[in-house]
Amino acid sequence: MHHSASKMESKFEVGDLVWAKMKGFPSWPGKVIAPKDEVKKPLKKTLHHFVFFFGSENYAWIPEENIYLYAANRNKFKLNSRIPKGYKEALEAIEDEVKAQPATKNSRTLELPSIDEELAQIFPGSSDSPIKDYSREPMGGKKPKQLKKDATPVKDKKERKSIGTGTVGRPPKVKDETSRKSTGSLPVKKRMSSLSEEELKAKKQKLFAEGRMNTKIKAKPSTNSVQDIPMDVNQEDLPLSPPRESPTKSPNSSTHNKSTSGLLIEEAVKKPLKPIIPTPLRIGFLGLGIMGQGMVMNLLRSGHEVTVWNRTAQKCKEFISAGAFKGNNPAEVVQACDMTFACVSDSTAVKDLVFGNFGVLQGITKGKCYIEMSTIDEDTMQDVAEAINARGGVFLEAPVVGSRVPALEGQLIILASGDRKLFDDCYTCFEAIAKKFLFLGPEIGGATRMKLIVNMIMGTTMASLAEGMAMAEKVGLDQEDVAEVLSLGSLSCPTVIHKSQAILNQKYDPHFPLMHQQKDLRLALLLGDKVEQPLYVASAANELYKKARRLGYAESDIAAVYRAASS
Template sequence: MGCGEHSHDALRLIVLNMADPYKIGDLVWAKMKGFSPWPGMIIPAKENVKKPSKKNCHFVYFFGSENYAWMEVSSMKPYFQYKARLMNANKTAPFQDAVGKIEAYIVENNVQVPDLPEPNNTNHDDSDKESTSSKDKKTKPNKTSTPKRKSMGDSERGSSAKKMKIESRLKDSITSSPSSHHAKARVSALLNRPPMERLDTPPLDVSYVTQTLKDKKIEPSSLTFGFLGLGIIGSGIVKNLINSGHNVRVWNRSAEKCADFVAAGAKEMMTPSDVINAADITFSCVSDPQVAKNTVFGNCGVLQEMSADKGYVEMTGIDAETSQDIAEAINSRGGRYLEAQVQGSKVQAEEGTLVILAAGDRSLFDDCQSCFQAMGKNSFYLAGEVGNASKMNLVLQVMAGVTLAGLAEGMALADRAGLQQKDVMEIMELTALACPLMIEKGKAIIEGGFPTHLPLQHMQKDLRLGMLMGDSLELPLPLTAATNEVFKHAKRLGYGGHDVSSVYIRTRF
């Protein structure tokens, strides 16, 4: 047998070792980086989910978390064959819940237990044992093993040894090496996996008047008010403006969002410039600085109808420089400008308990008092130049973002250590750490659905703007920078539209 034939045999054995033993419907243990092997089932792939370029991958549904991911065959084991070994490998409540759900699925669907051999020692966590076993075999030959063929020459023995080394290296690269080609493929599959489906955010009942709003006994202004942007915060604000008796004109990029507000008494306008034309004072609450600028400077934008008898209030979370640019443009047309940043999220916007931070034209601030009373529990006028309110808001957002990242890492650490997260929250509520933000987001982490109250991408935007402010002041912000990277990664994984508490998912990797 020549060298070419030995090479061919070695290659054939390697290919056989990597053969795909799985099909759709199979129950498996699938291991993602940073997690214990998790019970799952191979299902048909979703059309909108990109498949990794590597071969021998399957689309796996994870019980318990109800998440999905492309997984390599090398990262999976047959469920029934490894059940006894792996079902108690993790003591956390989510894992035990996942095991309970796959077992319930087996019973409900009468899944037959296949006749499988006992598992060998090459599971996801046994690479060290395998290495030790290999060493033992080298130092202590097995006396009962089949004797070598007498006709085998030195070249054949050398070739056989090379073949064993190739197979061993291949196996090691699949099970242990973090820098290997296969490990990189697993990471790629992880990054391309679809985000966890968040719970639907309950629809806003525009006609519902909260007790908080009733208790305020607001006397609405006789002025006409416009509102640009009906997102999570904007829709809650407009609801309270309407229910407190204000005369409101609305516009939103996706017009269908206006229907409920029109039914409640608002009037829909076709463009931002139409709103400016129809209103005495117009509020804007859109997604980010660029959209805020587009609304003002774009086609059919705010500037087209701005005049000396108009007021413009920017409520979008922006940086001081953007606010100053908008102020200059509004003032150049004779209009009055006020920035009014808000602290709070979906619940506070709907209940009318936001905190409002304002800077700019003082007379405009005074004319908006009945609106601010409907929107929030407090409004502050920060003396000085336009931009002070934006700076104050970013300072508070930086503090909130770093706090949330710390909460997420602590909850992930507790889970990995086998502690009950509910116990962590109960104890935390009795300590000096207890505050509404920590309690609300801690409970969201435990529940795991992450319905959007404050989008993660908005928090990451504020962290980025906070860092830019630090750069302009030559102030190092190392904690903010690290936190921003965590939120950027969570956004890259597909959680930008989820609630900010979903940064927890990132901390588990």
């Protein structure tokens, strides 16, 4: 049940329901279970227990001082704000366990925690800065970084994209890791089409007549306006299909999945395929959120062999129908593929994806390639790169500039730093998903800094537009006239034009979720602190986005910041 060099009196036993605390994460509902052989015991001599985390299906060795009986501390560690993905499900699961257990077991109590333990729970560290945990992997002489007041290294002179070829990939070998809690992707709403149903139908017929539709993506008539992707691959024949007892839903049982399928088909028929000769390398893709869906569809349309995984397995169905293979976990995808791309929501999701149970790191062996496309903080990106390299893998950071529509149309901008040969090997993949891709140098963090600056400017521009439209209404101007004037002058650009129309129509379907914009502004402000660069405008804009989140627009498009400016 526990691991210790000498016999120590234990406060917990197998079956106890507990609050368990990992570095960088809040206390999480869990259950003490018997250890699993595939997870290494910690080397430290302090008493540890093996804990299963509800809601994330992960487990890890946790020091006893970071574990508290759930029943005795039911309300003490419960979060009331900034609730992470999966937390509510975890609480429901542990409450079900409480009801199922005998009353005598739930009545156990422990002595109160010390003042130090109380302080550690109340102030676990700055919530805005990622807290690193190197207990999983020896980092080979890693030096600790200061989160603030450090000088940011000067970037090397930029190099532009170039074509490269190469072969990567080695036999897979699984190693063991501990876990992180799981976070999820945001749901995607169906984008409103600018074409009528009749126009879309005529356009589809024309494309089919010209033979421009990919044979893997077939539209079929439906009783509603949503088009489903037919299943042209037998899931039982897939090399990475899930176990038969795995819970899966029928594609027709979810309105959301129909909407997603219809969105992908609709975008597929609007734009002809790029003339791309796909790489023979096997491609993996982790994360099927707003950005990941478009990128994977374009990889499939261009003929690449793609294996997908998503925390919510239901999102994989449309892509399996379109020709993708399915991985059961990130480690399995990495093992099966030569190069694996990932695009998830934030730093916490990246750490869970890479360092968690059956995570990316467990699938990395010598020569395996990993490309991180998420927008996260520089320190987390460097930690992931060092962990991948320590296992003999090859790493490239490649955050993308663009939102949902450019992702669907293959018109993103890719900013890359890291291994140049891997950048060259990604050429056909980048061609499929982007209109431009730039190599900014070998230094990890350079592309992340560029992306944060770009998104900082985006966020402040949108906040200024929102304030201008709000002020126009207050002084009696017609907002449509304001939008027209902006579209005719030097301020005319896709962001101003499209977002002003979203404000006028009060349509906030998430092309770029507001909470992600606010997250990027926060990371940009932290970067400014490190190099002592004042960011007055960005700081003020960040407060406006925070207000919009408090008003309930976190998952809406960034144009919803107007609601905060006008209230």
